[in-house]
Amino acid sequence: MRIIPRPWVLVPLVPWLAACHRPLGSDPTNDGEPMLPVAAAAGPSVAAAPKPADVAEPSLSDPHRVVFADRTSQGYLLLVDTATATTPTREQLKAIATRAMPAATRAVELKLLLQLIDTEPLAVDPKLADSLSYAPGTPRETTDLLGLLVELLPLREGGADLVSTELLTDPILTRELTLAERASLAGKRTALLLRADYRNRYSVRGLRLLQELVIAVAREYHALIHDPDTNETMGIDAFTRRGLRPSMTNIADQIAVVPFSDPRHGAGFVRLSTRGMRRFGSVDLELDGLPRDGALLQAATDLLYGLSYKLVRLGEFDVSGYAVELDELVTVTRDDVASAYPDEGRSLPACEACEQSVDVHLVERPRQDHDPREHVVARVVAPRLESDASDYDHRAWARKAASAFVPNGQANP
Numbered sequence: 093m094r095i096i097p098r099p100w101v102l103v104p105l106v107p108w109l110a111a112c113h114r115p116l117g118s119d120p121t122n123d124g125e126p127m128l129p130v131a132a133a134a135g136p137s138v139a140a141a142p143k144p145a146d147v148a149e150p151s152l153s154d155p156h157r158v159v160f161a162d163r164t165s166q167g168y169l170l171l172v173d174t175a176t177a178t179t180p181t182r183e184q185l186k187a188i189a190t191r192a193m194p195a196a197t198r199a200v201e202l203k204l205l206l207q208l209i210d211t212e213p214l215a216v217d218p219k220l221a222d223s224l225s226y227a228p229g230t231p232r233e234t235t236d237l238l239g240l241l242v243e244l245l246p247l248r249e250g251g252a253d254l255v256s257t258e259l260l261t262d263p264i265l266t267r268e269l270t271l272a273e274r275a276s277l278a279g280k281r282t283a284l285l286l287r288a289d290y291r292n293r294y295s296v297r298g299l300r301l302l303q304e305l306v307i308a309v310a311r312e313y314h315a316l317i318h319d320p321d322t323n324e325t326m327g328i329d330a331f332t333r334r335g336l337r338p339s340m341t342n343i344a345d346q347i348a349v350v351p352f353s354d355p356r357h358g359a360g361f362v363r364l365s366t367r368g369m370r371r372f373g374s375v376d377l378e379l380d381g382l383p384r385d386g387a388l389l390q391a392a393t394d395l396l397y398g399l400s401y402k403l404v405r406l407g408e409f410d411v412s413g414y415a416v417e418l419d420e421l422v423t424v425t426r427d428d429v430a431s432a433y434p435d436e437g438r439s440l441p442a443c444e445a446c447e448q449s450v451d452v453h454l455v456e457r458p459r460q461d462h463d464p465r466e467h468v469v470a471r472v473v474a475p476r477l478e479s480d481a482s483d484y485d486h487r488a489w490a491r492k493a494a495s496a497f498v499p500n501g502q503a504n505p
Contacts, residue, residue, distance in 0.1 A: 155456040158418040158470055160292070160407035161373035163238055165213075166299055167287030168306045169255065170315035171247070171280035171325070177313075179244040179284070185209045185309065192308035204237065205301045213239030213289045234411050236293035237301070243285040254283055259323050268330035273316060277325075280316060284309070291409040292373045295338050299371055303335045321368045321464065322348040342434040343401045346371065349393045352462065357381045357487060364392055366400060367464060374403045375454065375470040376463075381487040382494065392494035394440065398429030399452065399472065418454065421475050425449045426497050440497055447496040451475050 180188070186206050193202040247254045259265055260277055269277075286306055290298020310317055310328050318325045326334075334345035347368035354361040363380035370376070377399060382392055402424055410416055426448050430440055454470040463469050473479040474489045 156420065156453070156476070158375055158454045158456070160403075160409075160416045160418070162409060162413075162415045163289060163291050164370060164373040165287055165289040166302060166371040167241070167285055167320060168302070169245075169283040169285055169318040169320060170306065170310050170313060171255075171277070171318055172282050172284055172313045172315045173279050174281040177244060177282040177284070179242065180309070182209055182240075182242070185240075185242065185305065188308050188312050189305055192311070193304065201301070201304070204297070205304060208237045208240050208288060208290075208298065208301050209305070211237060211239040213241045213287075234409075234413055236291040236409070237298050238289035238291065240302075240305075241285065241287040241289075245283045245285055247281050247283055255318055255320075255325075260318075260325060265323050266325050268324070268326035269316070270327060273327040277316065283318070284313065284315065292404070292407050293409050295340050296336060296372060296404065300336050300338065303331070307332050307335070319368075321370055323367075324348070337434075340401070340404060341431050343404060343432045344397045345434060347397075347400055349396055351389065354380045354382070360384060361487070362389060364389065364396060365469065366396055369400060369403070370464060370467050372400075372404045372407060373409075374400075374407050375456070375468045377403075377454070377472055378457065378469050379472045379490060379494070381490040383487075383491070387498075388491065388494055391498050392490070394429050394432075394497060395424065395450065395494050396472070397432035398424045398426075398497075401432040402428045420453055422452050422454070423449050424452060429497055441499055443497070443499040446499065450493045450496045452493065453479060455479075 186209050189205050189209065190202065193205065195202050245254055266274060286302065286309065288298050288302035288305075290296075290302075306317060307328060309315070310331070316325055316327055317331045334342070336342065336346055347366050350365050350367055352363050352365060354363040356363070357380060360383060361380070362382045362384055363378055364382065365378040366376045368376075377396055379392055379396060382389060399422065402422060403418070406418060406422075407416055426440065426446065451474075452472050453475050455473055456468055457471045460469075472493075473486060474484065474493075478484055478489065479486070
């Protein structure tokens, strides 16, 4: 990990929603070819592809250089009944937070959350976000809590859907809803946006505080919660269970791994892409060249979760104010994979003879239509000494890397 001598913004603060009007199960890169389901795992497994954006994606001058954001944001849409929907003031939000987090038992967290609620977000032109810096000595130069945006939005206006009907009725993206919650969707015609701007510090404290606020406000408004990054909709209990822990040992609850067909390697091959790494100030990941084998794809999903956990740890904002650049070689260990899942979730198969680590390299690839809006996606490949060679066989390496943490024979194509 290196510190580079200038601020960098990987993703702008303003865009917070990527809508999808393509039915789940279709791959926009392959004329609607069905996506291949991944074996069940803790946390999200399959999500719909976001709608293409009419905005150019930020790009690094060298695709082999991966730089973490010096600040990022996450927004949640609280789906509420139109008849009772009102935009809460900051004072009302602070009162809701105080009732939900009694000062007697959670004084420190409550103080920080009230500070976040009180902070107006900076108005940033996304075209200028790459060069934005804070004046030396100002609190926002290195603080992790940068502001909260509150806005009430119609789910449908002028013929355009804020969240498409397909997303709100898809059985996978709404799998966490109870029957009663699913039935209540018909009356939800308004969305309350709560979006926090923050830095990856103190175990991504800004994200955790935002999730605490979302839970409290959702209870107050009897709302359902929609995640615009993963396109999932869930109730309060499910959102609470999947909330980011201070230990960060449930990264798999925060992101989705989505399977797509693989035009780079042709028919019969699959690529897996993450959704949701934006909230950690990190690139999303893609591992391609995988055969259509359920056990191998589950093993590859495990590897991506382990790598995601490692990136969240490595991408913590440096207090010097300079952005953090990822080393060319990243080592993912078996412990990283295990740490990405909650304790009650998936356990890796016991394997004394398995590899205990895999070395990988990340390289930014050109934007594709289904990518998260205005966000970099990096391919996971072998270390450069291998992947830069003219005879590099990525498919063979991907199979070997995905199978590293499982017993021999359980994830072979």
